Amino acid sequence: MSLSRRGRNTKQRKLIMEAVQSRCDHPSADDIFISVRKQDKKISKGTVYRNLNILAETGSICHVRVPSADRYDSRTDMHYHMFCASCGVVVDAPIPYNEKYDKLAEEISGFRIDRHRTVFEGLCSECRKKYEEQDTNKQINK
Amino acid sequence: MSLSRRGRNTKQRKLIMEAVQSRCDHPSADDIFISVRKQDKKISKGTVYRNLNILAETGSICHVRVPSADRYDSRTDMHYHMFCASCGVVVDAPIPYNEKYDKLAEEISGFRIDRHRTVFEGLCSECRKKYEEQDTNKQINK
C-alpha cells in the first residue's frame, strides 16, 4: 500500500488516511480533524496537517487548492475539480486529465513540468437554481 | 476604460491598477502594497487588498491562486499560469485557454461554469539547473 512509502506508519496517519478515503466530499484539513477526533480524542491539528501534506506529497491522496481552505480527496489519479463560488462545494470534474499539456508546456517554456491543476469555477446546480429564482423574482417585481 | 466599470475612480484605485500594469512578474498583494507605498505614503493594506479584489472581479486584472500568497497580473484575457515549486516564480503559460472545457463541463455536470483556472507545477529553468547540478554531484560523490 502506498501508505508506507514514506516514514513510519503511525496510528494517526492510518486514521487520517482512512478518514479521507471514507468521504467523497473533498473535506478540508479541519473537516478531517473533526472527523478523526471522534476516534482519537488526543490527535492534534498539527498532526492532521502534517500527515495530509505527507500523504499528498507521496501521491496517496490528492490536494485541491480552492478559496478559503484547501481540500483533499482520496483519488490518486490526476483529475480536475469544480468549485461552486456560492456554497464552496468541490466535486471532481468530468473532464479527463490532459497529459499533452504538460509535455507541450515543458517544451515551449523550459520549465520542468510535473503536472497541472485545473479548477472549474461557477455555480453548482443547487445554487444555480437559487440564483435563477432570484432573477425571476426581480423580473416579476419590476 | 474598464477601471470605471464599478464604483468610484479613486486615486488609490488608479495607483493600484497602474502598479499591476507596470510589472510582468505576477506580484502578490503585498508586492503591490510596497510598490504603491512609494508613491502614496498613506495608502493602506486594506485598500490594496480591497481594490485588487474589485479589479479582479470586474475583469480589469487577473487573480492567480498559488501557494503562500495569491498573485495578480494585468492581462485581461483568460490564460493559464506556471508555478515554480522551488522559487515560487509565476509566469504565463504558453497554452491557449480551452473554452470547450467550460461548455463540456457545464453540459455534463449541471454546474453553471464561468471559467476554469489552470496552473502548471514544476521547476523553472533556473531551479531546474540547480537540481540537475545537485544530482550530478551526488552521482560523482558515490
Add this chain to the structure above:
DNA sequence: AAGTATAATAGGAATAAATCCTAATAGTGA
C-alpha cells in the same frame, strides 16, 4: 524479545494572508 535511534506526536504558540471595523475623507451626480 529487548535495546535503541529517531520519526512522529500532542499541545500550544507563532506566523502570515486576508478580511473586517469605524470614524474621517473625497469622488460624483445634482
Add this chain to the structure above:
DNA sequence: TCACTATTAGGATTTATTCCTATTATACTT
C-alpha cells in the same frame, strides 16, 4: 457648491497553516 455615500487609513481581527519542544512510539538491529 452641496450633499450623498462609496472609499479610505489605520489598526484590530480572523483564520488557515506552520512551527516548536518535550515526550512517545515505531521499526530496525541484534
